[in-house]
Structure formats: C-alpha cells, structure tokens
Amino acid sequence: xxxxxxxxxxxKSEPDETELIRQAMxxxxxxxxxxxxxxxxTDMQEKHISRCTGLTLPxxxxxxxxxxxxxxxxxxxxxxxxxxxxxxxxxLDRLEKKQLIAxxxxxxxxxxxxxxLTDAGLELMKxxxxxxxxxxxxxxxxxxxWEQSMVVAALDRVAYMLDAxxxxxxxxxxxxxxxxxxxxxxxxxxxxxxxxPV
Numbered sequence: 001x002x003x004x005x006x007x008x009x010x011x012k013s014e015p016d017e018t019e020l021i022r023q024a025m026x027x028x029x030x031x032x033x034x035x036x037x038x039x040x041x042t043d044m045q046e047k048h049i050s051r052c053t054g055l056t057l058p059x060x061x062x063x064x065x066x067x068x069x070x071x072x073x074x075x076x077x078x079x080x081x082x083x084x085x086x087x088x089x090x091x092l093d094r095l096e097k098k099q100l101i102a103x104x105x106x107x108x109x110x111x112x113x114x115x116x117l118t119d120a121g122l123e124l125m126k127x128x129x130x131x132x133x134x135x136x137x138x139x140x141x142x143x144x145x146w147e148q149s150m151v152v153a154a155l156d157r158v159a160y161m162l163d164a165x166x167x168x169x170x171x172x173x174x175x176x177x178x179x180x181x182x183x184x185x186x187x188x189x190x191x192x193x194x195x196x197p198v
Contacts, residue, residue, distance in 0.1 A: 035158070042175050045132050052129050054098075057174045058083075060128060062091050063100060066117050067125050073112045074103075082171045100124060133173040 049057055065080055066072065074092065078085040092115060095101045100121035106112035117125070140148060159165045 039175070041132065042173060046174065049129060049131070052127070053124060057131060057133070058087075058091055058172060059095055060131065061133070061172065062088065062095065063117065063121055063125055063128070064131075066101065066115060067122070071114050071116045073106075073114055075112075077115055084170075087170075095121070131173070136173060 046057055049055060049060055053060060055063070061081065062077065065077060069080065072080065074089060075085055077092075078088040081088065092101060092103065096103065098120075099118055101115055102118050103113050103115050106114060140151070143151070156165070
C-alpha cells in the first residue's frame with residue numbers, strides 16, 4: 001500500500017506535458033527578450049554616437065584606432081580592424097570630407113597611403129563616448145577562459161538557430177552597412193544650446 005501511495009505522489013510531483021510545454025515557451029520568450037535587448041541597445045548606441053559626434057560607429061572606431069596607433073597605412077588599418085580594405089577606404093573617404101583625417105602618399109613607397117588624425121579629429125575624440133564594443137571587449141577579456149568559451153559557444157549556437165552562421169560579418173557591434181552614409185545631423189558639440197526651448 002505504501003509503495004502504491006509513493007508511486008502516486010511521485011507521478012503527481014512530475015510536471016505534466018502541458019506544464020513542460022509552458023516552461024519551454026517561457027524559456028524561448030526569455031531568450032527572445034534578451035536578443036531583442038541586444039538589438040535595441042545596439043540601435044540606441046548608434047543614435048547616441050550620431051548625436052554626440054555626427055559619426056557612425058564604424059567611423060568612430062576608425063578614429064579610435066588611428067588615435068591609439070598613430071600613422072597607419074590603409075592596409076594596416078584594415079588589418080588592425082578586421083575589415084576589408086575597400087570598406088575602410090570608403091569610411092576614410094567620408095572622414096576626409098569631414099576633415100577629421102588626412103591621407104598622404106609614402107615618400108619612399110608611393111603605393112602606400114598613410115592615414116592620420118587631423119587636429120579636428122583629435123579634438124572630436126576627446127569628447128567621444130565609450131562604445132558598447134569597448135565595454136564588451138573589456139568585460140569579455142576579464143572573464144575566465146572557460147567562461148569566454150561558453151559565451152562564444154552559446155552565441156555560435158544562436159547564430160545557427162537564426163540561420164545566420166553563413167553571413168559574412170566584421171568584428172564590430174553594429175547593425176548597418178559599415179561604410180554607410182549618415183544622414184546630415186548636427187552633433188551635440190556643434191549645436192547652439194543657448195536658445196530657450198519654445
């Protein structure tokens with residue numbers, strides 16, 4: 001009798017199929033919320049960078065790399081950032097029009113084009129915001145090796161689940177074309193804030 005009662009209690013304590021489905025749905029909803037948070041956060045970052053600097057994230061990252069490493073050739077800059085040289089050249093074209101970088105041909109090797117920040121570029125970088133990519137890299141590198149492997153494995157699995165594993169992507173936390181043109185917006189440091197709101 002006791003054995004029968006124990007078996008009935010065990011059956012009652014096990015979740016039924018409906019409960020298991022509900023729990024699975026809750027987990028999938030939780031995962032989708034986390035993905036949505038990442039996408040939204042990336043989009044909000046782009047708008048914040050645009051307001052503060054008038055630049056896209058890739059443009060800002062190019063300036064950051066030039067500030068850290070000084071003079072680089074276009075090829076060296078592309079390699080350092082993990083981007084195609086054609087993409088970097090297109091970004092540099094836009095930055096040169098804004099007079100934030102300058103380029104000059106090498107004196108010894110005319111095939112090489114050296115890139116460096118102008119005074120305007122250096123000045124802009126003084127007030128540039130910290131990017132999510134900087135924060136992610138710093139926090140990721142602070143993790144233990146096994147934690148890093150778990151994060152990469154989980155993200156790899158998510159990319160596969162979304163059928164995104166075949167998409168060619170640069171190591172940049174940005175959702176648009178890397179060499180895209182930004183709509184003309186006056187960055188905050190150029191706006192006249194002296195006027196009272198109407």
